[in-house]
Amino acid sequence: xxxxxxxxxxxTVTMVAGLGVAQADTLRLISLGGNVTEIIYALGGDxxxxxxxxxxxxxxxxxxxxxxxxxxxxxxxxxxxxxxxxVIASENAGPPRSIEQxxxxxxxxxxxSDQPTVASLHRRVxxxxxxxxxxxEAPAILEKFDQSLAQARGHFSxxxxxxxxxxxxxxMLGAGGGSTADAILKLAGLTNVxxxxxxxxPLSAEVxxxxxxxxxxxxxxxxxxxxxxxxxxxxxxxxxxxxVANDRLIVLDDLLAQGFSLRLPETISQIRQGIDSTHLxxxxxxxx
Amino acid sequence: xxxxTNLNSRHRGLLLIATGLCLATLMAITQGAYPIILMDLIGWxxxxxxDQVAENVVLNIRLPRVLLGLLTGAALGLSGAVxxxxxxxxxxxxxxxxxxxxxxxxxxxxxxxxxxxxxxxxGFAFIGALGATFLAYTLGQRSSNxxxxxxxxxxxxxxxxxxxxxxxxxxxxxxxxxxxxWNMGSLAGANWSILAWLAPWITVTSCLLxxxxxxxxxxxxxxxxxxxxxxxxxxxxxxxxxxxxxxxAPTVAVTGGIGFVGLVIPHLVRLWLGADHRWVLPASCLGxxxxxxxxxxxxxxxxxxxxLPIGLVTSLIGGPFFVWLLMRDKQA
Numbered sequence: 175x176x177x178x179x180x181x182x183x184x185x186t187v188t189m190v191a192g193l194g195v196a197q198a199d200t201l202r203l204i205s206l207g208g209n210v211t212e213i214i215y216a217l218g219g220d221x222x223x224x225x226x227x228x229x230x231x232x233x234x235x236x237x238x239x240x241x242x243x244x245x246x247x248x249x250x251x252x253x254x255x256x257x258x259x260x261v262i263a264s265e266n267a268g269p270p271r272s273i274e275q276x277x278x279x280x281x282x283x284x285x286x287s288d289q290p291t292v293a294s295l296h297r298r299v300x301x302x303x304x305x306x307x308x309x310x311e312a313p314a315i316l317e318k319f320d321q322s323l324a325q326a327r328g329h330f331s332x333x334x335x336x337x338x339x340x341x342x343x344x345x346m347l348g349a350g351g352g353s354t355a356d357a358i359l360k361l362a363g364l365t366n367v368x369x370x371x372x373x374x375x376p377l378s379a380e381v382x383x384x385x386x387x388x389x390x391x392x393x394x395x396x397x398x399x400x401x402x403x404x405x406x407x408x409x410x411x412x413x414x415x416x417x418v419a420n421d422r423l424i425v426l427d428d429l430l431a432q433g434f435s436l437r438l439p440e441t442i443s444q445i446r447q448g449i450d451s452t453h454l455x456x457x458x459x460x461x462x
Numbered sequence: 463x464x465x466x467t468n469l470n471s472r473h474r475g476l477l478l479i480a481t482g483l484c485l486a487t488l489m490a491i492t493q494g495a496y497p498i499i500l501m502d503l504i505g506w507x508x509x510x511x512x513d514q515v516a517e518n519v520v521l522n523i524r525l526p527r528v529l530l531g532l533l534t535g536a537a538l539g540l541s542g543a544v545x546x547x548x549x550x551x552x553x554x555x556x557x558x559x560x561x562x563x564x565x566x567x568x569x570x571x572x573x574x575x576x577x578x579x580x581x582x583x584x585g586f587a588f589i590g591a592l593g594a595t596f597l598a599y600t601l602g603q604r605s606s607n608x609x610x611x612x613x614x615x616x617x618x619x620x621x622x623x624x625x626x627x628x629x630x631x632x633x634x635x636x637x638x639x640x641x642x643x644w645n646m647g648s649l650a651g652a653n654w655s656i657l658a659w660l661a662p663w664i665t666v667t668s669c670l671l672x673x674x675x676x677x678x679x680x681x682x683x684x685x686x687x688x689x690x691x692x693x694x695x696x697x698x699x700x701x702x703x704x705x706x707x708x709x710x711a712p713t714v715a716v717t718g719g720i721g722f723v724g725l726v727i728p729h730l731v732r733l734w735l736g737a738d739h740r741w742v743l744p745a746s747c748l749g750x751x752x753x754x755x756x757x758x759x760x761x762x763x764x765x766x767x768x769x770l771p772i773g774l775v776t777s778l779i780g781g782p783f784f785v786w787l788l789m790r791d792k793q794a
Contacts, residue, residue, distance in 0.1 A: 225767065240767055241767070241768060242767045242768060243767075243768035243769060244639065244643075246636060246639065246640060247639075247640075247643050247648075247769075249495065249650065249762075249767065249768065249769035250523050250650070251494050251495045251496050251519055251523050251524065251762065251769075252495040252762075252766055252767030252768060252769055253767060254495070254496050254515065254519060254523075255494075255495035255496040255497065255766060255767050256767055257515075266636065269650075269651070271650065271651055271653065272650065275522065275523055278518060278522060279515050279518045279519065279522075279523075280514065280515065280518070352634065353634075353635070372632060372634055373633065373634030373635055374634075374635055375631070
């Protein structure tokens with residue numbers, strides 16, 4: 175008699191304990207969008223990740239996970255084949271048909287704010303933290319982010335004319351309004367001279383000379399594809415700008431330049447350091 | 463007697479393609495990124511139960527997709543065969559009369575100027591395809607032979623692609639990527655409500671097209687001969703172009719641009735079964751369906767959980783295969 179009750183009790187306890195562990199264990203998470211993945215890692219949710227998308231490049235560990243392709247072109251069956259219990263997607267993910275199909279399969283899919291603004295970033299961190307049960311971690315992360323951002327921006331604004339350029343396939347493109355690069359320039363206290371154009375457009379030597387940017391931000395892969403910084407300075411399009419004349423060419427890591435992420439303070443401080451160091455140099459440059 | 467054996471070999475050919483199509487369809491339904499055990503599926507078909515998610519994957523994702531592939535492939539193969547006969551040109555395909563340019567322009571307008579979404583993009587692509595074909599046909603009617611229609615098609619294509627360029631300049635990065643993918647085609651947009659009107663539509667227009675096999679055979683002899691055999695050529699041309707546009711436009715609208723099938727499948731069929739359109743038309747229909755089903759299967763299983771664009775697969779595999787076939791044909 176005692177034996178039976180003992181077994182029953184032990185069995186029940188094990189079962190209940192097992193259930194608790196099982197729940198944490200069986201959270202299978204898929205992250206869609208580079209700006210989402212990075213926050214999941216920051217919140218310590220990466221232990222549950224079973225898949226990401228093509229745009230999830232940072233942190234590097236995210237690139238080792240199964241990849242479902244471009245997040246605006248989701249394959250419903252491919253996502254389902256990873257057997258997720260929770261999918262956290264950028265609000266830009268799609269197509270709507272795939273999102274519908276995934277929800278119809280009984281998979282919990284939540285979309286989170288993903289715009290190039292600090293407010294959207296705040297919302298995103300809170301939304302993701304709530305979804306993966308890490309709400310208590312969010313305030314500290316956001317506080318640290320706000321502090322470092324304020325520090326990076328400093329007390330004064332350089333208020334210079336700037337443009338961000340990229341070179342992907344033989345043609346130099348400039349970042350216009352609405353792009354992440356545009357938002358980053360503004361946050362760094364710079365004026366984007368291309369803000370009236372939509373998205374990335376090809377640049378011409380004449381237009382760039384007329385716009386006369388004081389600062390040019392260029393991505394590191396663009397510099398690489400042009401064969402070094404001296405080629406960038408000598409390029410017909412950028413040659414006749416105050417930025418090149420005063421050596422205010424800032425090379426920015428591609429991952430920093432692309433995303434509006436928690437590493438924004440780092441991005442801003444790289445840009446500001448680039449300007450400050452050339453500030454020191456500029457009287458020298460003028461004597462030449 | 464000779465005629466009879468001839469008929470039999472063609473019957474066999476058609477039967478072989480149909481068998482291949484059945485097998486390919488089965489394979490496409492049973493295989494994909496989401497693992498489903500064949501025995502489970504068979505049991506489920508016989509009334510047993512299956513994992514809820516697996517059931518949903520098969521019923522609401524895979525099956526509509528395979529059916530859309532069959533319909534689109536059949537439509538592309540058939541209209542390619544008709545176009546090649548109508549223009550007496552082995553390079554003819556529906557794009558020649560501005561259909562693809564019109565569809566692409568419609569899709570670009572929807573992607574760049576509106577919020578997008580399958581319904582809008584598809585609707586605009588459908589209107590664009592029909593509009594461009596109608597315009598090319600109306601302009602081409604001024605000339606008595608096919609050359610007029612052909613030149614009008616080239617003009618419409620040029621205008622369509624430059625208008626597209628104008629919109630592309632204003633597109634942002636996300637829109638550009640959407641557009642690139644649209645042009646490479648995909649069957650992922652399939653669902654039951656689309657199929658509910660697409661299936662009867664394609665079946666009816668395809669049957670109407672196939673009824674013209676005698677006229678297409680006459681066209682092989684030349685315009686004059688066609689006339690003397692009792693066919694009203696301008697009327698025939700108008701009817702065929704209309705039917706082709708009505709067959710291809712809705713599929714392009716749903717799937718985006720899928721190249722190669724309409725061009726190559728009729729060639730393969732003619733190499734194998736000869737030029738008689740009584741056989742070429744149904745065989746191109748089945749062959750197109752077979753090719754697209756296989757291509758979509760490759761697109762889904764090549765690098766899961768990712769999916770390749772299907773237009774990419776059709777040209778990537780079909781191109782070299784076609785070259786090999788032509789080389790072999792020359793040697794023989």
